[in-house]
Amino acid sequence: MSTKPSKTLETFPNPNPERDYTIHMEIPEFTCLCPKTGQPDFATFLIEYVPDELCVELKALKLYMWSFREEGAFHEAVTNRILGDLVAATQPRFMRLTGKFNVRGGIYTTVVAEHRKPGWQPPLKVELP
Amino acid sequence: MSTKPSKTLETFPNPNPERDYTIHMEIPEFTCLCPKTGQPDFATFLIEYVPDELCVELKALKLYMWSFREEGAFHEAVTNRILGDLVAATQPRFMRLTGKFNVRGGIYTTVVAEHRKPGWQPPLKVELP
Amino acid sequence: MSTKPSKTLETFPNPNPERDYTIHMEIPEFTCLCPKTGQPDFATFLIEYVPDELCVELKALKLYMWSFREEGAFHEAVTNRILGDLVAATQPRFMRLTGKFNVRGGIYTTVVAEHRKPGWQPPLKVELP
Amino acid sequence: MSTKPSKTLETFPNPNPERDYTIHMEIPEFTCLCPKTGQPDFATFLIEYVPDELCVELKALKLYMWSFREEGAFHEAVTNRILGDLVAATQPRFMRLTGKFNVRGGIYTTVVAEHRKPGWQPPLKVELP
Amino acid sequence: MSTKPSKTLETFPNPNPERDYTIHMEIPEFTCLCPKTGQPDFATFLIEYVPDELCVELKALKLYMWSFREEGAFHEAVTNRILGDLVAATQPRFMRLTGKFNVRGGIYTTVVAEHRKPGWQPPLKVELP
Amino acid sequence: MSTKPSKTLETFPNPNPERDYTIHMEIPEFTCLCPKTGQPDFATFLIEYVPDELCVELKALKLYMWSFREEGAFHEAVTNRILGDLVAATQPRFMRLTGKFNVRGGIYTTVVAEHRKPGWQPPLKVELP
Amino acid sequence: MSTKPSKTLETFPNPNPERDYTIHMEIPEFTCLCPKTGQPDFATFLIEYVPDELCVELKALKLYMWSFREEGAFHEAVTNRILGDLVAATQPRFMRLTGKFNVRGGIYTTVVAEHRKPGWQPPLKVELP
Amino acid sequence: MSTKPSKTLETFPNPNPERDYTIHMEIPEFTCLCPKTGQPDFATFLIEYVPDELCVELKALKLYMWSFREEGAFHEAVTNRILGDLVAATQPRFMRLTGKFNVRGGIYTTVVAEHRKPGWQPPLKVELP
Amino acid sequence: MSTKPSKTLETFPNPNPERDYTIHMEIPEFTCLCPKTGQPDFATFLIEYVPDELCVELKALKLYMWSFREEGAFHEAVTNRILGDLVAATQPRFMRLTGKFNVRGGIYTTVVAEHRKPGWQPPLKVELP
Amino acid sequence: MSTKPSKTLETFPNPNPERDYTIHMEIPEFTCLCPKTGQPDFATFLIEYVPDELCVELKALKLYMWSFREEGAFHEAVTNRILGDLVAATQPRFMRLTGKFNVRGGIYTTVVAEHRKPGWQPPLKVELP
Ligand SMILES: [Ca+2]
Ligand SMILES: [Ca+2]
Ligand SMILES: [Ca+2]
Ligand SMILES: [Ca+2]
Ligand SMILES: [Ca+2]
Ligand SMILES: [Ca+2]
Ligand SMILES: [Ca+2]
Ligand SMILES: [Ca+2]
Ligand SMILES: [Ca+2]
Ligand SMILES: [Ca+2]
Ligand SMILES: [Ca+2]
Numbered sequence A, B, C, D, E, F, G, H, I, J: 001m002s003t004k005p006s007k008t009l010e011t012f013p014n015p016n017p018e019r020d021y022t023i024h025m026e027i028p029e030f031t032c033l034c035p036k037t038g039q040p041d042f043a044t045f046l047i048e049y050v051p052d053e054l055c056v057e058l059k060a061l062k063l064y065m066w067s068f069r070e071e072g073a074f075h076e077a078v079t080n081r082i083l084g085d086l087v088a089a090t091q092p093r094f095m096r097l098t099g100k101f102n103v104r105g106g107i108y109t110t111v112v113a114e115h116r117k118p119g120w121q122p123p124l125k126v127e128l129p
């Protein structure tokens, strides 16, 4: 695998597709450019998903995130776009993407978007005491 | 855009209106005046909303918050009023506004108000383990 | 308004009775006397309520809390009593009172009591991701 | 009241049996002996309960916890046993007991057990924003 | 009992099978090898389960976790595999396994998998205020 | 010993006067009255001292702190006064008293005063890495 | 005393001038205007001083801090200016002023300035273990 | 080695006596009895020492701490006594012992005592930025 | 002033050169490229300095930090280089630069370098209790 | 460079030998075996050093730490040994090594050792307020 920024999101087969389980991935090193000012923006992204047939490959995910380094991107749009790319690549049963952006103008912005596969129902929630 | 305090809340089109997603904005730099004593009050505001057609513009939001600097405002009323202004400007599917006011008389006050668009139902809540 | 301890809980009209919203008040400076030993007890109280027609006035609340300074009071009874007084004064749609008492005999005690107005239903809970 | 370890759990009448409310008690000073090795074990216990007619007396609870100091006790069994004793003494509407044991063999163990009075239903849960 | 790494998971009879209760076990000292690079990986595992007839023995659990020290293991697969082994050994009413892996490539990965015994329903969830 | 507030500070003989060692005592439950407004003030006090022939008795210290409950006291003066009383009672080699007062008028005040016995030199400070 | 912003810093006589002791005051509610943009700036100030003949009065200090609300002020200059005003008013043996300014342009700035009375030497520093 | 409480403190030869270095040991599981009331006391002990020819053996230290479980002990005296026993057993170049006792009567007590070998000087303190 | 990355560090005259005082600046948004792999590195920088005749301008500092975004830079060298540039631009009495780099290969690296103007002595350090 | 465990500590030339500066490296993923029981031990190591002509290479350091995975090692001896190896490889002006070992037998052990090059004096310590 190359080590250049890339919009390609490689995957590998889910080793346990018989079960609904959750994968969390926290990526504290996202940076893009503000489309208005051209100045750098910084964010931490959090992916939480229930894989179906495919899981996203960790190193490819890193290169994908890197690919925004030179691009202009609004907070709301880029969070929805990354969710769209991840869903297209992995077709998960469920995925939630959270983008926590660094303070700008004294205001902290976080954007959270979700995708649920049509027809998929989450398993019974068991809350242990 | 000017950089003066203003009650005008500029907006921009929601880039992903096809999806219910959440925008959080934390504004730690709110100050107004106590209507009883005339002395400054301070608060941190937190906006959480599901946009419909419009999103609130970050810089305009900052100028809006600034516009209370010389105004007298009770904790409960000003929180409800700001929620009303934000709802009028953005017509969101859902919005929650939290105002955490600094201690006065040894007592800490926080006010939380919500608006839900008539007929809008929140999407299925998926709680991942 | 006087500045003496008082069991009177002054109120003011809820500025937004058309909406169910929440007021949190944290009061870290409560002290009374232990009815068994006569020694001082200390607690932090937390009020959370949905006002109906009336809100409790902050300074009056402070004087009310002060009024227990010379009184003997058991943890469970005094928490229920204060809830009763606050409910009688403000007739809220809902109120929860939490009393966190300082350690005694190596044990930390917290008491939580609630009042719900007959017939009042909480609004649809919207849990944003 | 004596100040010796005792399995007797004294109670007092619940001052507000007309209401479902919660009492939390945190007891950080529990020690017993490991039945396998005879060496001391340490734990913090947390009681949360909705009293019915009786509340557990704080000092008696302390002496009761002390009574395990010389006894061998497995984590799972002793947590269930203490819950049983507390339920027998106070006949609560609901009680949850949590035992957080200190690390042994590099592993941290916590045991949580609950008792619900037959027929008792918890009151409507009101989650304030 | 030997003190060598072992895939055998010894158990002991649940002392209180008449009740649904929860056992939490936190194991901060897991290490295996990355199947791609051969380099060590590190994780903290958290087990939460409602035992049926059997509980997992603490020392055997430690030796079991140790048994992965020389093995190659992917994050997703090893979490599901350990859950499978624990379920096979203890046949619990419910079990959740969480594996929090140390940062790799600037990304933090956590995997959470659950098993619910067919037909078992969790007891009424009582959420105390 | 009585259990009434008292300005008497009972002592006991230092069991190890041959050595300079330190006793820290933290007292989070101090309350007095503001001499200007008559309203309650609250503080946490911290005593750190090197005893000479006498140590202050813990229960007497508690009763002494209680004795300020009905008295008017300015922050600076009461901290210096308590230090003076403790020094008079125990004649320590060194004593530092810190009074951390709760917020008033949006300002947090802490007062720290020290007493060193004439001629006493602190032992060589050993700072371990 | 009036309750209007004022550059006058009222004082009161140090009740214990015979001793070098320390007064800490933390003021989290400072706001002024940026001289370049006219927009509000926010800071927390911390005063630490050894009083000589005079102490600064708490309420006057609050009004003094308020007096910057409508003024333009650079971070470095305003911190030095406030130190100068406090020194002029109280003539302390020693004073340190710390201004912690809210993030601007993604950068957090803190300014710390000190004044030592000519000829004053700090007392022997006793560091207790 | 037996696994019974014992006042014997076994040692092993310092593997690097040519160098002044520091060993920290934190023991959170100390309990003894209050000589006045007979009730259990609890503390966390911290040992910091520069070994000379001997180091204290970890398991023996645990059994030594256990040996106080049935003994009456005042805070000040027991801290000095344990330091004395450790010094007698290991003859260290320097040792500091800190006993942090659980809250009693609303007051938290910590005792810190040190021993320095006659003639031993700590090495040059290097404080890196 | 332009808003493009720039190695030029603009300054402004120190408003209070008559006094040694400290300016702290924390810059959490530094990113450069690893010279070995070409992949992005991330760091937080902290500047602490005593200005002489000149202070570094905040916005210019931001643009300067931005200028490393496309450059390859080793941790140790880039920290020393930035210190050199800042010293060349401002000729401070003293400056300390700390670069805290994100984890790489499971290892966290922080580099700290200082510059002291020849002949400058820090003022008497006053440590208040 | 290979990616196998290795006792070889590769170095690179210090890019700024003209200055005394500090490099901190935190390595949370150390594991070896207990020489008594053969069971795994875990620790976090912290290196702080002032390089002279050579710096330790990050990836080589990782492989070096990995090389202890199959070796028996006592806490005190292995910390001193690693310091010795690092000093032999880099000949630093000063180095401090801290090994924080996971709890064993309820006791937490940390070992700290230092090396100072003969004749090297640390630069003047400047403590900024
Ligand atoms: Ca945020
Ligand atoms: Ca605030
Ligand atoms: Ca609050
Ligand atoms: Ca409290
Ligand atoms: Ca509690
Ligand atoms: Ca636990
Ligand atoms: Ca870990
Ligand atoms: Ca994680
Ligand atoms: Ca306080
Ligand atoms: Ca303070
Ligand atoms: Ca800062």
Ligand SMILES: [Ca+2]
Pocket: H028, H042, H043, H044, H102
């Ligand atoms: Ca303890």
Ligand SMILES: [Ca+2]
Pocket: F024, F026, H100, H101, H108, H109, H110
């Ligand atoms: Ca303490």
Ligand SMILES: [Ca+2]
Pocket: I028, I042, I043, I044, I102
């Ligand atoms: Ca960072």
Ligand SMILES: [Ca+2]
Pocket: I100, I108, I109, I110, J024, J026
């Ligand atoms: Ca670090």
Ligand SMILES: [Ca+2]
Pocket: H024, H026, J100, J101, J108, J109, J110
């Ligand atoms: Ca430790």
